[in-house]
Amino acid sequence: MNHFKLKAFKFINGNNTMKTTIVTLVLASIALPLFAAQQTAGTSVPKRPEEIKYGPLTFDAPDATKFRFTLKDGTAVYMAPSKEFPLISLSMTFKGGSYLEPKDMVGLAGMTGRMIREGGTTTMKPAEFDEAIDFLATQISANCGDTTSGASMNCLTSNFDESLKLFVDMLRNPGFDAARLETNRGQALEGMKQRNDDAGSIMGREWSRLMYGSDHFESRDATEASLKAITPENMRAFQTRIFNPGNVIIAVSGDFEPEAMLAKLNAAFDGWARGEKMADPPAPTATIVPGIYHVQKDIPQGKVRIGMRSIKRDDPDYIPYLLLNDILGGGGFTSRIMSQVRSNEGLAYSAGSRLSAKVYYPGVFAASYESKNPTVALAAKIVLEEMDKVRNQPVKPEELETAKRQFIETFPRTFESKPAMLGVFVGDEWTNRPKEYWKTFRDKVNAVTAADLQRVAQKYVTPNEMVLLVVGDWNTVGPGDSTGRAKMADLLGGKVTHLPLRDPMTMQPIVKMDQVAPTAPTPGGEGLAPSR
Structure with missing residues (x-):
């Protein structure tokens, strides 16, 4: 019996023509009835992907109770x-x-x-x-x-x-x-x-x-x-x-x-001693001091972060702020910062912004990127200009609609698996998130207007109250780009605070920056000698 099975196996696998014929017949037997049914229903196959029409997405957030x-x-x-x-x-x-x-x-x-x-x-x-x-x-x-x-x-x-x-x-x-x-x-x-x-x-x-x-x-x-x-x-x-x-x-x-x-x-x-529930984490008491800060490091690309404290997660402005961040820098290639800094100017491989809204105290909103040291200032100038634009001009209708669709259409992914769903429920109970939050989330997103975003931008995105931190070589960062379009002295009042590099084992300053001798001043920027 095994002998005949082996011969049959060799015959079929060794005959490409027969294999092709069998596959063709199988595919035809599947496709023809589908094609006939489609023709009977009076439908046609779209000629291009963008012609495909999708029905409305129906998804109800699960009830934690x-x-x-x-x-x-x-x-x-x-x-x-x-x-x-x-x-x-x-x-x-x-x-x-x-x-x-x-x-x-x-x-x-x-x-x-x-x-x-x-x-x-x-x-x-x-x-x-x-x-x-x-x-x-x-x-x-x-x-x-x-x-x-x-x-x-x-x-x-x-x-x-x-x-x-x-x-x-x-x-x-x-x-x-x-x-x-x-x-x-x-x-x-x-x-x-x-x-x-x-x-x-x-x-x-x-x-x-x-x-x-x-x-x-x-x-x-x-x-x-x-x-x-x-x-x-x-x-x-x-x-x-x-x-x-x-x-x-x-x-x-x-x-x-x-x-x-x-x-x-x-x-x-059973028998495990029931202790006390821990208190909430403490809120920070320090006050942010706006301005430019720098840590000296001899690298070809400067790392940059520009931002300020944001809001708490349960603030009524949280959802409009989410949409604003998506348009400004959180939405990847559709966002303004990525479009201007990378696509139009070629100053960074990646650039964007992130909104972190914490539960117990306000989080942080910040834009970030990496750029060649001489173009750090130019990229920062562009980022700050984009922040000013969302403060002074309403966003375009198509931008707002894209941002809304992003949050609404990806909403089901929050609950895409049972462990993920339960994780949401656990986190919500620990942080006392309002019970109706997920049921009303998409309606609240849809209700946001361009005027809401401009109001939120004017309230929470204020460049003159921001911190700009650079890690890089100040001797090439400070003077700016060779075309003279921007230098660090042009930004946020121009004054820079040089922060010390810290000892990795003690976190104490390796050298005090006021003891570091500056190099000869360069046009439009402060010089800084390497740390000794």
């Missing part, structure tokens, strides 16, 4: 069962993060999150724990961020019970193994040495200081001293404070029955 349950101790659980795959995804989101660190122990949050996962448990050495979850093909992680912390588990349905036991043991009884701590501390210290290698790292830390003040948790950086001060006892106290049933919301999606899942979670939480 239909997915919300509670455990016996009152812990909120969002569940979305699905039988697509024999997999279960479970995540726990805790309130609290680096804003709870002592000021002399910056880095404690990040190290604690890492060590919860990598430090074993009180009954299992790190290697034993790693081997156990590897054997089950289970993925487990833990982290501590700025304002929230979390842990997640992905496993097969068949070994969920065993995986959950290991997962909860890790959260309730982390081992914080001393040897693993030293390994992770050593890796962090080695990485710290490269902080000044990347201009982006310098930009990020100095920008945070300018926006929030050096004392705010968003601006604090770990140092060699602060990392060396961390002990297993410090981490255990930090973990106990944040990782407890009184400070968590759970999300579960995948192959399970809701009642059975609730029973398993109730059993897992």
